[in-house]
Amino acid sequence: MLQEAELSIDDGAQESKNMKFAIKTFCKSGRARVGLLQLTTLGNKEIIEIETPALLLTTRKGLPAFIPPDHLPFLPSPDSRLLHFSPMHFMECPDLKTISKIGGVHRLLGLQGYGFVAVPRDSILSLPECNSSNKNGASFETPCGRFLVKPLEYMKMISSMKPDLWVSLADEVHASVTVKRNKVSVDRTITWLDTCISLKPRDGVLFGSIVGGCNVEERTRCAQEVAKRNVSGYYIGGFGLGDSIDERSTYLHAVTDSLPKEKPRQVCGLGLPEEVLQGIAAGIDLFDSTYIYHLTLEGFALIFPLNNDKCTQDPQLCPMASDYTKINLKATVYRKDTSRIVEGCTCYTCQNHTKAYINHLLNVHEMLAQILLEIHNTHHYLSFFRLIREAITEGKFEEFRQKFIQNRRGHLLAASPITFELESPVR
């Protein structure tokens, strides 16, 4: 196991050297903001500058589910250089000693110039299991079973994996828990944060976890407590666990209003474009991309226009195959469609392949379908974030948000009721 020396207490100076965050533009009438996150990667000391709001690429064991590593450089850069992973993915193997010997996640994954963000929960393979969590640690449901992770063990993982950014262990609970259980989760999350701070490795930037479920008082209490601690940013957990999108803004605002403006904020559990816009409106800076993962598995490709033009899709298109934002390439209308998913898209998929080919790959269950879709969807969603940043910079964020939501609602209503995405498992 780990040497005692590796778990030395940090003085805070190193951390500010590895990450800088500056707000460039505040939205005039709201909480949305554009920032610049400057990160010196622990892999090769390369400085990457990511404009926020930004998307973290979701991974399985540190690599995208399907996009091969040699294709990562073709994605928009530096936008695509932050990778999200859960240390729980490595519960089975390789063991911590081996990861440490290899040199941490950067070397393990052969991606030295990327920023790795460690978050225990990833909403895909590692889900909080609040009924099994206890005062000693948080429980997670993973494909290799259920694990109770104690703060000390978690810190050993962080020390071995050496992520650039990591979030403290949180007790994330389902929206349906009792007031008492929710209060306990806040207490535990703060206690565990203190443990994490006391065991913090020399490198790596800590984001303090904030929970509090669907309770404004608890959300505020947790945010205020975490804000008092020596952390470089914040991770807002406990969303996407049975809470409703309509009430979420209240809780998000309660949190962000209690946090210092100058530090970055990351959220988990917000994936749909509407949810991302909702988070940004509340002042969130970093999001994960589980939405893309689910779209890709279902054969969907994102198509919403990335300029201010109206959506240019074929009006004859059957509503089953499309809404305003995405198309299902499994649909037979694409059998002979030699056009690109999005004309003019510069992603590898659109530069090289037609809808007809991807439709065929989906029909015959070939893995290349998911590879090509994940490439396009990631590329497209990263562009969506760029568009949002531009709107905030130009002072038009609220307008952008309303227009986007109206367009999509309109199409969702026009479409057959069973295609309602907000109620479907695609989230």
Place this chain on the structure above:
Amino acid sequence: MALRFEILGRFNRARAARLTLPHFVCETPLFMPVGTQGTIKGLTTNQLEDIGCQIILGNTYHLALRPTSELIDELGGLHKFMNWPRALLTDSGGFQMVSLLHLADITEEGVTFQSPVDGKPMLLTPEESIQIQNRIGADIIMALDDVVKTTITGPRIEEAMYRTLRWIDRCIAAHKRPKEQNLFGIVQGGLDPVLRDICVQGLVERNLPGYAIGGLAGGEDKDSFWRVVAQCTASLPESKPRYVMGVGYPLDIVVCSALGADMYDCVYPTRTARFGTALVPEGVLRLKHQSMADDTRPIDSTCECMVCKNYTRAYLHCLVTKDAMGSQLLSYHNLYYMMQLSRNLHSSIIEGTFPKFVCDFLTKMFPEGNVPEWVCNAMEVAGIDISSCCTPLNTKPNIHASSG
């Protein structure tokens, strides 16, 4: 004829050539990965170019079912459909039917089979196979042959060989795009040297752009296998490419190349990757094995591929057979290995260092000198002295090479 075949170098029977096809100038000996349904499982076309793939094989039977040859034709051919700028080869579809469908039956007319879509009886004639392949548009198309298992004996073998010869004329007559697509004939005749000889002579008289040696890699013993290859390559014309169908393992490819064969195809490298096995000079490496869990070395420290440059066995161990990325990365390495093997065969033949290459290859695979007897016999016929990497016969048991 839509190809040019120029021999650039020889070592006894082995040859290194430049094969100019409508879509690509290839270097032989070469290995063709199998892209059954218009894709090599889990790899993008630019990765295949990076790896050095020259020709991809498509399966006519599968493509005719989905997306159908009519659709491929309508959309401009398979090259365009899958966006593969280099060469393609399609098989006749007959072999797939016989091997995949229980109810396939061969008559003089063609292969009858039950449609996997609606169960109705269907018939694939030589004419139809060629017509479908003309629509798909590969650089090389294969004649429909009467396929029999190599392990079968008796009059059926003779019948199949003569039928294959009768069908070749129907294939030639049906071939509508001889200026854009090369029709290869397939030598049948089982393990019978007399039948093989009759078939070779019959096909050579038709002056086809290239010839394939069929009916092998079907479970026959290795000694019979190489003898058929040696016999066919000896009597096929020097100036035409020779393709050994369904082969194979790296060792088989080295042996067949020494005997004068030029082209190979096999699902093995990609299939075995999906089961967590990597090809290495020593044989195979089973990444699922527990010993890989803390092994921080690459799959093969001598391999220059993207996977070996970046990933440890320990990391791949936790991916294989569980995550899509595991088979993607292992397929990449395995195909890279096959392409590197092809390049090494080509350059060592040209540089006159072929025997050294063969000896080095065998030494790595059989470090104890226990080179299988069939390899020794084949190499003797090929005129390659491998005595330096063999222990004298009968002193060591014949253990199969494997490092995991």
